[in-house]
Every structure is written in C-alpha cells, then in structure tokens.
Amino acid sequence: IEAEDQSRTRALVRDLHEADLADLIELLRADERVRLIELMGRTFDPLTFTELDESIRDELLEALPQQVIASAVRKLDTDDAVYLIGDLDEAEQREILSKVPRADRMALRRALDFPEYTAGRLMQTDFVAVPSFWSVGQTIDYMRTEKELPESFYEIYVVDPTFHLAGALPVSRVLRTPRDSVVSDIMDTADVSFTVADDQEDVAYKFEQYNLVSAPVLDEEGRLVGMLTIDDIVDVIQEEAEEDIHRLGGVGDEEITDPVWRTTRSRFTWLAVNMGTAILASWVISWFDATIDQMVALAILMPIVASMGGNAGTQTMTVAVRALATRDLGPLNAFRVIWRESVVGVINGVLFALIMGVLAILWFGNDGLGLVIGAAMIINMLAAALAGILIPLTLDWFDIDPAISSTVFVTTVTDVIGFFAFLGLAAVWLL
C-alpha cells in the first residue's frame, strides 16, 4: 500500500472515521506514519491527531512540517487545537500560533495559559449565548444567521449584559417551544456550572453524577467563557479509570505504543520500591533462621500465609480505592466500612485457618504446625483487612492518590505480619 501510490492510498483511507484512521496510524512503523499523512495531504482530517496516543502524536508533531500542523490547528475547534499543541514546548507553540489567524491565536493563547487537567484547558470557547429578554424566535433566527458557532451544541446559555450566566436552555426545548415565548421563562436556572480552575476529575464526577451533556464554564469573575461537552468528558472518565487500573498494577501512565526505554525506566522505579519491601520481609524471616533450621516445613509453608494475606489485602484495597475514586466512600461511612471489612477478614480468616490447619497436619503430620498456621492465618487476614482499608483512607486523607501507593504498603504489611506471625508463633509454640 505504501508504494507512494497516492490515489490508491487516498481511496483506501478516505472513508475511515478519524478514530479508525488514528488506530491504523498507530499500527504503522514510524516512517510509514509520516509518509501516509503526507500522501493524504489535504484529505487528512486533523481530528485524527486528537485520537492518537500521546507518544505517537508527539513523534508526528516533531516529524511533520510546521505548516501542516498550523493548518490543522486552524481547522480544529479550540479545545481540540489546545489539546494538540498543549504538549509542545513554548517556542514551538509560539511558532505554530504565529501561522494562525489573529482571533484564533488569542483564544488559543488564553486557553494554553490554564494549567493542564483543568476545565479551562478542556473547554471550547465557541458557544451560543443569548440575552434573557430574547424570544425563542429571535434566538432561532440568530442561530440561523450567525456563522461562528460550534459544530454541534446541546445547550444555549442565557447571559446578562455583563456576560454573567443567568441560565441554560436545552436545544431540544428551544425547538419545542413557540416562537413568541421569552427565553427567561423557559430556561433552567439551577444548572451546574464550572470555573476555569476546576480539576478535570471533579468535572467528570459532576457530569456523571448529574447526567450532564454539556455545561458552562465561568471565569473567576463569574463571566461565561466556555463550554464543556460530554464527548471530551468521556475521554477524561476513561483516562481516570485507566490511571487507577495502571497505578494499582504498578505502572505509570504508559501506553502500549511507548518506546521500550521509557517503559523500562518507568517500571524500574516501581520494581525498585518493591525490592525494598521484599528485602524488608526477608529481613523479618532472617530473625528466625535458627527456627527454620530446626524445621524446614516452616520455610515450605510460610509463603502461603503471606500470599493469602496479600490477596485478601488486595481485595479490600481494590474496593476501597475504587470507592474513594467514585466517592462512594467518605468520612460519613468510613467507620461502617472499616468495621465491615474487619468482620469479612475475620470470617474468611477463620475459614481458611481451619482448611489450611487441617491440610498442614495431613501434609506434615504435626498438630502443632496446623495450629500455628491457623493462628497466623487469622492474624494476617485481619491485618490485611485493616491495612486494605486504612491505608487508602489515610493516603486519601493526605490528598495522595491511594491508587498509586496503596499496593506497596498493603503487601508490605501482609508480608511482614504474615512471616512474623507464622515464624514467631512457631518459635514460641513448637520449639
């Protein structure tokens, strides 16, 4: 396909949706990517850029001539354009912006001034605003004649002469109301709005909680400056969920298309932390080397106690981290949940203590060993439940994302307590 055959390439990719084209580009080799976009020329939809993985987008922005990027920025809605050039360094941004018409340039500059992950960055600055004294007919006529409106919108905002928000009006309601109704009589006044500095996580939470499709964004003085739409928020929701999954699994925000060295380095950090905690657990074992020397069965069974604790702790922690993220867990029900998890931990601890105790007796023919592993199991499962709930709550209390670091802390606790309880009880009771 890539035999420089421009017309055939164009024919093949013409009917692809930009998101599918982006997926196709991700599958190509680096040099093929640039060639494909150059071959497509004017038929290349700049929206494709916004659908690419970050590392590939950055690579393409480096490789493509600035003229191509500037023309893409010109064609995109402001929110997409900001997303596209937001990662570039300032000098490059300035050069690209210099090739963009003046009005757009001002809007983009202002948007780029907002920190990443805020409503100001996510919003689009094109929206429809009308005064409250207009009639529905005037509103419709204005929309029919005005050219500079966004591609699609779901709400019209109602503003006073100083551009302070007075209310919002779903587009479908405008269509269903007689032309002579006055806007201020049919608008919603208590709608959710955001300010430019709001964190995107809070924005996503409210969109979800209140089933919003679009929402107005106000500046510090309460003036309407932009609009957020659900399609951008869906991406945020996905990103936040992906971030939690990745962090719980001990990886940063890597993509499957990242280069090897970046992946290796980011995972190295996490593995190094884990090695520290593993060595700590080994150190605890080393206190009991004389005990193990007298009874090798202890070395054989000790990973079971640690592993069961680790898994029970991970279960509690997963539920807790997720519930914190979706705000189902908070100060109001924390005590009830801690109590609940402790009860679950003790019940399962007793059950597995019985099972494992009997198995150990059958395996090694030593009743005392069964008793020790059973007791250690109950202790470690209760510790796991408490660690699994208290560690995420504590991290959250100190405004640290519990998804990042809970896993290390929880497994450290369950390893250390598991080995210590099992080997310690064995040293006291068996020898």
Add this chain to the structure above:
Amino acid sequence: IEAEDQSRTRALVRDLHEADLADLIELLRADERVRLIELMGRTFDPLTFTELDESIRDELLEALPQQVIASAVRKLDTDDAVYLIGDLDEAEQREILSKVPRADRMALRRALDFPEYTAGRLMQTDFVAVPSFWSVGQTIDYMRTEKELPESFYEIYVVDPTFHLAGALPVSRVLRTPRDSVVSDIMDTADVSFTVADDQEDVAYKFEQYNLVSAPVLDEEGRLVGMLTIDDIVDVIQEEAEEDIHRLGGVGDEEITDPVWRTTRSRFTWLAVNMGTAILASWVISWFDATIDQMVALAILMPIVASMGGNAGTQTMTVAVRALATRDLGPLNAFRVIWRESVVGVINGVLFALIMGVLAILWFGNDGLGLVIGAAMIINMLAAALAGILIPLTLDWFDIDPAISSTVFVTTVTDVIGFFAFLGLAAVWLL
C-alpha cells in the same frame, strides 16, 4: 432529622439533585431509608431509584408498597423504568406492570424481553422520527405540538414509510437551517447505528471511538425502535472500568453497600483459588527441603525472587488487560507487543540481577549465592513478562475476560518459576 417531622424532612431534601439524594439514602440505616421515602411521599423523585446501588435498590423495592413502585415506573422514561424493575422476578414484574397504563406496559414488556447488557435493554423507546420529505419547518412544528416526546434529545431520526432508518439530524443543525430546507438534504446518512442485540460493551466502545452523543437502535429487520443517549453510556463505561479494576483485584462486582455475608462469600471463592496456587508453589519448595536444610539463607532470599517476578508480571498484565479492553491490543500488533515486553523484562531482569546479586553477596558473604539469585532473577523476570502478556492474550482468544483470571495464572507462573529457578540453581551450583 428522622423524628417523623414530615415538613422539615421535605424541606431539607427538597433541593437535592436525585443523585445526591440517592447518596444520602445509601448512608442511612435500612429502616431509615424506607421511612425517608415514605415521608417524602409525592415529592420523592423516582429517578433517585436509578442512582442507587443495586443491593440497596433491591432492598427498597422489597420493602416499599408496590403502589409506590408502580407510580415510579409510570413516571420514568422507558429505559429508566426497565432498569428499575429489571432485577425483580417475573411474578413481581407482572404485578407492577399490571398497575401501569396499557401503552407503557407493552413497551416495557418488550424491553424486558431483551437480555441484560444489550442495546435493547439500554435504549429508550421514546424518540423523534420524521419522514425525509418533510421540511425543517414541518419538523419544528411537529415537535412543538407533539406531546409524547422524550425529556431531552440531541438527534432527530429520519425514516422511510416502513420505519427503516434513512439518516440522522443533530438538533443544533435543525435550529440553524432555514425553515424551507428539506430534511433529506441536510441529514447525515453514514451515522453509526446499533441493533437491539448488540452488547453494551461494543456500544460503549463505539460511542467513545466516534464521540457519539446519541445513536439509533434498529430491530432485526432494520426498523428504528429506540435511541441510546450518552448519559446511559457513561454509566456503562464506568461499570466496565470498575469491573476490570475489581476483577484484577480479585473481587466480583461487589458494592461497598453489599451485606457482609455476600462479600465474604464472593471473596472466599477467589481466596480459595489463590490458596490452591499458593500450595502448588509450596509443593515446589518442598522438593528442595534438603537444599534449604543445608543453607537457611535460601529460605530467607527466596521470597524476593518470587515477589519481583510477581510484580513484573502484574505490570505487564495490567497494561495488556487494559489495552485489550480498550482495543489498543489485537492480533495486528500482538507480536510486536510480546517482543517489546520480553525486551523490557530482560533489561529490568539484568538490572535487578546485578543489584540483588551484590546485596546477597554483601549480606551472606557468599559469591555463589549472589550468582544464583541473579540468574534466577533474570529467568523469572523474563518468565513474568511472557506470562504477563501471553496469558491475557490467550484468555482473550478463547473469549474469556482476561481481567477475571489473569492475576492467578500470572502469579502462579512467577511463584513456581521463581522458587524452582532459585532453589534448583542453588541445588546444582552451591551444594
């Protein structure tokens, strides 16, 4: 607050959004929940039911008089009503439906016939459809006079006389076009549509991929029967992400409000599976009891090798499971990703082999032990990378959700290979 003071209670909760009211209800005790809803009487918004956690909703549906539920069903949009009574058993559904007007009853029955987790269950059966020869003016006049339209909508569907879909028209475009334009000239024809049997996961994927806000649903014969809107899809996206996080953490679809016995039972299953794999790993250790007997340092260090492998495997697996869920990983790039993960595994394996080898030599003053732990580390990190990517790919190939069972398989592999490589090499080289 709950001192049976109706007017004060009403005043306190009146201005709450239904989602916030649902959160409040979840925080109450079981008997308080019923009392609150009874106290609120007519001021209780039935949409609140749809925002509750499943276990609490089921409990309330049991406790409240059927009359209250039937009146809630009457007031809700079809998709919300189906969601509300979908979990009840058939006899209860029939009784509630018998208290609902005939037209609604038919629509609800039909929707309940679609299996759970399909587009047919999610869709709402109220939508706006117009013939393609109408003008924009006729369309607007129809919407102004017709009463039975959904609360809000973002697209109007264009159908032929047999109700086959011809195209779709964003509401904002209707507003911006002169009254005399003909619908068929301004509609989009290539829009995404779904059939009633489509899985909700596919639906969510397409909404995301193509940035949809609403989409038509067709029956088996291609006739338009319903409409999906993004607010319902956002819930699906959240649920699917939550499911992945929970499954990776070894918990089912539990909610933080589930009763203790249910949580205990569902976690027990997973812990039992984990105990099986832990015993398998212990069995591997038991092959080398003579080796450990001669050198206790092996028992002290062996958890480090297993733990590093487990973490490296979890990292790879997390990325793979997530990439499979978002369809960033597929047959087209599987080999490239397998290769990439292997390289990352070997590089980090060599790095940690060096670090851990030196530490072991310093700790136990035994050069051979350093060599053994280093070699075992490289072997296990490579095994971890391969298991982390191949196990999810294989499960996915057999249409099993990789999030459910990858964790067990991966840690089994890294435990078994970690212990075997370390103790086996020690038995051969050191003794």
